[in-house]
Amino acid sequence: MVLALVCYSKRALAVSNNSAQFMISPVYSSLQKGDQNSGYYDLVVKKEKTVPIKVKIANLNNRQKLTFLVKVGNAVTTDSGTIEYSNFNSGKLLTSKYKISELAKTPKQKVVVKPGSSKIVLLNLKIPKSDFPGTLAGGVYVERLNNAKTKAKKGIVTRNHFAMTLPILLTKHPKAKRIAKMVLDKVKVTKGPVIKAQLSNVNPVIFGQLMINAKIKPLNQNKTIVQKKVQDYQVAPNSTFNFLISQNSSKLKAGKYTLDILMKSGKRRWHYVKNFEIKTNQAVPLNKRIKLNNLSIIMWIIMIGLILLIIALVIVILIQRRIIKLRK
Structure with a gap:
């Protein structure tokens, strides 16, 4: 059993859970921008060489000491349109020159907190000498290591896993105008067929309320055969x-297609058109398409048959009522 608790809310003052038996909260420094009760680190680092990140860990268990792993992760955009502030395998998910996880002088720490007490943990971030535009985003990740075991049925033992995260935002130029820019990198086609659009926010700007409207059309045709629209995506x-x-859409056979994708956030708008091809070994197999088509035909026949049966029953009932009236 896994339970991950992540703080994304700008209004939350602390992250806690009764089952986890601990809570975390940020300890703000003089570098904090704006609201001192935001629930996350929003730091302006103009001339600083090292920035202290302090997090308070409270052990809510009055009988047992708890051990925690504390480390700094990066902010990435998940495929479902949320921001994950504790990613440790960014790889190609981030295109920025600097990553917050690489700025931490101590990559990770183990911390023991006595029963019913709290401890402040210090994480120092080494700020790059060269300038960086926009925002670097990440988070402080706190994981409880001595998690409780729970006996399940049939002798299977599960382990509860508890982790919490506080977001970190770093900027050197808080008053600079930041403009997001979304780009369609490529269309990915895999067996199924599964069609994905690889999208990138190429600027160091964090933003939300992203609308995506994607349409797939046969090449050189205006008819949309597959469409997907989403709202309120968050982007790191x-x-x-x-x-x-x-x-696995049966509508997408082997052939050439065009992806027409529109993205909007506020007044910003990005529109891209890109051609792609579904190869024979990537499309839905012919025998499977035939089965799906046959199933659709059978369903239509059944529905039409039921409708005709209902109409016939209604006619019979009306005729019987008329005969009864005439006999009277």
């Missing part, structure tokens, strides 16, 4: 994610 700075458009 300099991040890349895969937007799933279609999965």
Whole structure:
């Protein structure tokens, strides 16, 4: 059994859970921008060489000491359109020159907190000498290591896993105008067929309320055969994610197609058109398409038969009522 608790809310002052038996909260420094009760780190680092990140861990268990793993992760955009602030395998998901996880002087720490007490943990971030535009985003990740075991049925033992995260935002130029820019990198086609659009926020800007409207059309035709529209996606700075458009659709046979994708956030608008091809070994097999088509035909026949049966019954009832009236 796994339970992950992540703080994304700007209004939350602390992250806690009764089952986890601990809570975490940020300890703000003089570098904090704006609201001191935001529930996350929003830091302006103009001339600082090292930035202290302090997190308070409270052990809510009055009988047992708890051990925690504390480390710094990066912010990435998930394929479902949320921001994950504790990613440790960013790889190609981030295109920024600097990553918050790489700025931490101590990559990870183990911390023991006595029963019913709290402890403040210090994490120092080494700020790059060269300038960086926009925002670097990540988070402080706190994981309880001595998690409780739970006996399940049939002798299977499960382990509860508890982790919490507080977001970190770093900027050197808080008053600079930041403009997001979304780009369609490529169309990914895999067996199924599964169609995904690889999308990137190429600028160091964190933003939300992203609308995506994707349409797939046969090449050189205006008829849309597959469409997917979503609202309120959240996007991390300099991040890349895969937007799933279609999965195992019988409408997409082997051939050439055009992806028409529109993205909007506020007044910003990005529109891209890209051609792609579904190869024979990637499309739905012919025998499977025939089965699906046959199933659709059978369903239509059944529905029409039921409708005709209902009409016939209604006619019979009306005729019987008329005969009864005439006899009277």
